[in-house]
Amino acid sequence: VVADATWRAEGQPAQVLGAHGAAPWGDVAFPSHIIAPAQYLRKEFSVTKSVRRATVYATARGILDVHLNGKRVSDDLFAPGWTNYHKRIQYYAWDVTNQLREDGNAIGAVLGQGWYAGYVAWGRQREHYGQTPEALVQLEIEFTDGTRQVVATDGSWRVGTGAILDEHFLHGEVYDARLAPTGWDEPGFAESWQPVGLGKKGDEILEAFIGNPVREYEELKPKSIQRLANGNYLIDFGQNLSGFVRLNVQEPRGTEIKIRHAERLDANGNLYTTNLRLAKAEDTYIAAGTGAETWNPRFTFHGFQYVEVSGLSKAPSADTMRAVAISSATPEVGTLETGNAMLNQLVSNAWWTQKMNFIDVPTDCPQRDERLGWTGDAQAYIRTAASYSDVQAFFTKWLVSLDDDQREDGQYPKVAPVLKGLDDGGPAWSEAGVICPMTIYEVYGDKELLRRHYPQMKRYVDFLVKRGKPDLLPPDNYHCYGDWLSINAETPHDVIYMAYFAGSAEMVARAAEVLGEAVDAAHYRDLHQRIRAAFQRAYVKPDGRVEGNTQCSYVLALVFDLLDGAARDQAAQHLVADIEARGGHLSTGFVGTRDLMHVLSKIGRDDVAYRLLLNDTFPSWGFTIKHGATSIWERWDGWTPERGFQDPGMNSFAHYAYGAVVGWMFQHVGGIRETSAGFGTVRIEPKWNKEVGHARTSFESVRGLIHTSWRAMGDRYQLTVVIPPNVRAEVVMPDGKTYEVGSGTWTYTCPLPQ
Structure with a gap:
């Protein structure tokens, strides 16, 4: 918080003596970091x-x-x-x-x-x-x-x-x-x-x-090596990653080699490190001088694509250093490849960002002075994560920490493991304690994990009831991050609060049904209906407009099924109208983006979803890719041609929340969706799009490999499906015909959609 002209002194305007950091005071002085030998x-x-x-x-x-x-x-x-x-x-x-x-x-x-x-x-x-x-x-x-x-x-x-x-x-x-x-x-x-x-x-x-233990999983050669004017070397590894550099050098005894890390370059072609805040992100190796020496750090990691190396006596080659990517070793189970290069890059970007941030716990970012297990990010992305890799064990471990850090009153924290002052998660963050166990059950059929966390899930919903008003509306004061980093669209906090309150009550009711807790199931079903009614009374207009009139407001109302009849149809129209009014662009932040595409498919507007997906102008996924992204950015406007980099205080280039779109791609481009827990039954319904061209998707479920492949053959559409034993599938073709099949390989054709 910087003192400026908005401050008051005894009721009088403050006098500005100088900008933040100006003489004679300068910036706030932080103590140098403590040296800690292993x-x-x-x-x-x-x-x-x-x-x-x-x-x-x-x-x-x-x-x-x-x-x-x-x-x-x-x-x-x-x-x-x-x-x-x-x-x-x-x-x-x-x-x-x-x-x-x-x-x-x-x-x-x-x-x-x-x-x-x-x-x-x-x-x-x-x-x-x-x-x-x-x-x-x-x-x-x-x-x-x-x-x-x-x-x-x-x-x-x-x-x-x-x-x-x-x-x-x-x-x-x-x-x-x-x-x-x-x-x-x-x-x-x-x-x-x-x-x-x-x-x-x-x-x-x-x-x-x-x-899943953290391990090395890939070694990358330099994409380019450039000598800088200061005599140092700038190396681009071509991919943003979490890990470290492995040196292979032969230097005189006492040679000090420093390696600085960054995700991006500034306008002058130098490392952009301002967004690291107080993280130094620098490794130092002092040579023994005994001939060829190979070294990499063991007790640190960095988020980086670029490094600047100083101290070398001669120009490095591609063999002098490699980038070593690390991550929790979650087995890869899903692949998705299309005929569109931009979409393939998007799939790669989200996968890399997932690996970058799965470092024992699901973190927000791997580069700056933060790297915490943010609950809101985790709940927004967990279903997509499960499309890429087997995350059952990974989230099983993290959820134990989340339960350990649940407050006595039932509130879940902002981050897990919790740190001091971060124990009040707030709407869409705290709900990780309900959404994540339910997601693990839905994907893997893990009833025992659901049973373990069920008492804590109940305690959280009961906490919301006790904290709220008698009519179930939110209390006057509570913490909420809102639709974090949305674009020119402020969604009311009460709308987010009530939508996630309703969603949590409904999920606890479902968990109770799965676990045979009939009394609980009836109680939370009734609570869910009462929350829906309260939401409609407080936030829904007669014409179906939801308070705030933002894309996020409509997405939440529709994904959590908070509207009835005409209001539901009208809200869907308002959502599409807002997208169209923005020239076919989204405005959602962390909260709204999770479900935006799923809602568009739910209301029958896959055409609008594809328009958002294929867009490459700001703000969009394609915009970041057009400007060199190899991972998912924290902000839609992390960098723009007009203004350069955003506020360095909050500008990571490796945050997976917006990568949740790839979960939609697995389900609607690839067309693989579970219709019962553990993929016992599935719906196969890829959504054709000419610009996508074709798609091949595989997912190794707990019951076996599910595969889809679709393409155009002249004026015909062809879909091939592979279903594993003990799984029943409903295959839906673009012409509306459906086929009920069991295990085996099946191929269908129909006229190419227009």
Whole structure:
């Protein structure tokens, strides 16, 4: 908040002495970030019998790499992941049978701050859970004679420092290869390290990791390498990604190589880093001078497409550095390819943005000083995420954190794991606690997950009832982000509140029916009807106009089925009229965009949906692609030719919320929609469009592969469908004919739609 002429002093206008940052005061001074070397822990032990099986269990208040006899035991990154460490810590388990040796062995761990003690969120915030990282490691060895040996962290372990001089998710890693303690994780290491300090056992729950570990998944070569006027090198990897650079260099001892990261370039062709806010996003490698050296950081990651490298003694080649993309390892299950290059790029952009932000928890962005598990973003995108990859385990883990951080009164937080001051989610954010479990049930048929979260889902809806007015309308004061980052369209917060209130009540009623809770089901069905009636009385005009008269207002009223009869038809007409009045453009933000295309299909206006999809003028998905986007932008106007970059305080180029459109594409371009939980029954109904040309779509459901392929053959339309065993499909052709089929491969034709 900057003091300006709008401020008052004792009722008098304020006098402006200078712009923000002007002398003699300057900008607010934040303290330089705290240097945090990683800790190296080790212990030697002997094995004197034949080993049948050996497993190492490890966790930390922080993040760790476990080593055994000179090698890491796993390629997993950032174990044990992010939870509310005050309530729950998960542990990893790795099979290390083949790494054990007869007689002398050494086990060790490199321990970093991670989310526990490091910088997380904005404004130099750190130590959200504690000041000092701690490790808990237990190696269990089972011998062939049936006896066992346990090697666990205790006072006999030793601790020292090594090459990692500084490590932060936001700021990067500093690695001095001259200080690498060679052989530290091998037996016989001659060390002068100190005894470890022993921490205290807490009250938090300790349980096995249930998500998808973060791993490397792709290595990208430079697309271009350019020497800058300052002697540094600018490298474009051609794709926005989350991860780090892997160096392959041969430099003199003490050479300091710095790597700065950015998503975009400014007007002068330099790294655009203003939108990183206080995140330094810089890695440093100091060469040992021992010949060829290969290195990449282990305790940081960045969101970037471009890097600027300084300190190299000679020009880099494509082999000098590679971009290593990382993500939680959710198995890919869905593909969609069309005859339209722009749409194929859109599918790629959303997929990359999903991978960039699935780093143990579903985050908003991977580059700036934030990177939090925002609930509103997650609920807006979860169904699309499930079209690309198997996210059942990923969201199962995150939903445990969401329940852990639900307030006593029933409110869900803005982010999970929660941070101080972010426990009041507000409409369309808090509903992640209801929408996400229901979505996992619908896609995977996971009734047990629904059962686990059902009491919390009920508690949230009951909270809304208690907090609201007797007529179920919203309270006078509550937090709401609105239709976040919409374009010239302010949707009333009360409309968003009531629409999501109604939707939550209806979903809890459905969950109750699935779980056999008949009394609850009747109660929440009745509540849903009363909320609908209250919505209609308060916000719907006789001509079907919904309060606010925005695209988002109509989308919410229609997607949550809050209107009846003529009002429903009129609202649909008002929605289309607003799109047409904007020249065939959308105005929706995070909240409205999630369901905009689905609503247009629901009201029979696939033609309007395709117009929005294929548009390449501002604001649209195509506009960002036309201007070089390889990921989904946070804002429709993150960059425009007229004004350049938007406000750097909120201008990520890797936010998946607007990528929710690809979920619609899987269902309406690809034509694959579940009509019962777990895809036991499906509706196959691709929507023909001449500019799309053709489409091939595959989805590996929990019951098997579902595939569609459609194209034009002269004046005929041809659709081929593959249905797995134990699935029934209704196939709907453009001429209106329907076919009921079971497993097998089916091909149908009809006259080409006009």
